[in-house]
Amino acid sequence: MIFDEFTIKSLIRPVPGFPREGVTFRDITPLYQSPRAVRMVTDSMIQRYVESPVTHIGAIDARGFLLGSVLAYELNKPLILFRKAGKLPADCISASYNTEYGEARIEIHRDALSAGAQVLLVDDLIATGGTFIAAAQLVDQLGGEIYEAAAIIDLPDLGGSRLMQESGIATFTLCAFAENE
Ligand SMILES: O=P(O)(O)OC[C@H]1O[C@H](OP(=O)(O)OP(=O)(O)O)[C@H](O)[C@@H]1O
Numbered sequence: 001m002i003f004d005e006f007t008i009k010s011l012i013r014p015v016p017g018f019p020r021e022g023v024t025f026r027d028i029t030p031l032y033q034s035p036r037a038v039r040m041v042t043d044s045m046i047q048r049y050v051e052s053p054v055t056h057i058g059a060i061d062a063r064g065f066l067l068g069s070v071l072a073y074e075l076n077k078p079l080i081l082f083r084k085a086g087k088l089p090a091d092c093i094s095a096s097y098n099t100e101y102g103e104a105r106i107e108i109h110r111d112a113l114s115a116g117a118q119v120l121l122v123d124d125l126i127a128t129g130g131t132f133i134a135a136a137q138l139v140d141q142l143g144g145e146i147y148e149a150a151a152i153i154d155l156p157d158l159g160g161s162r163l164m165q166e167s168g169i170a171t172f173t174l175c176a177f178a179e180n181e
């Protein structure tokens with residue numbers, strides 16, 4: 001299926017003032033209510049990574065799980081869950097970070113990856129980049145490498161994708177919204 005950026009963007013709902021004043025939340029629930037749009041997004045990502053050396057899909061809690069689990073299935077790769085602190089039961093490593101509207105901590109199980117892994121990180125959106133950068137630190141601590149960090153949406157005005165690229169993390173996104181869009 002041919003990727004149609006206009007259709008995808010039209011299914012991402014801007015919600016001004018959520019979760020706090022000054023933030024325009026980019027809501028992906030309308031997109032997920034359209035099987036055709038989900039297929040477009042999924043197919044584009046599969047096409048990009050099907051011949052890549054990626055060994056693991058690293059999906060970020062919670063919205064990153066939606067796309068991450070489908071990519072792991074379709075690409076036939078192990079799925080690594082990056083979860084908000086306190087959710088994973090076994091021995092973990094963790095990293096703190098700030099996002100556009102708060103602070104958080106994510107964790108992965110210490111045995112989730114081994115040295116040499118080529119990880120594709122997956123989330124719905126890049127804002128400040130804090131979440132992906134924290135996830136990349138965890139991968140690095142376990143001796144893995146980030147092949148790329150992929151998301152549906154970039155919010156370039158928040159500087160996250162630029163910061164990630166400056167930090168040596170390659171990024172890939174399917175669409176972008178300016179602050180006033
Ligand atoms: O680039 P950043 O500034 O780090 O922001 C992006 C992150 O923020 C959102 O997650 P959120 O923490 O709201 O959690 P959720 O997926 O559980 O809703 C989004 O799904 C990304 O994970």
Ligand SMILES: Nc1ncnc2[nH]cnc12
Binds near residue numbers: 024027101125155
């Ligand atoms: N503006 C935004 N919309 C949706 N998720 C986000 N995560 C961080 N900033 C966000």
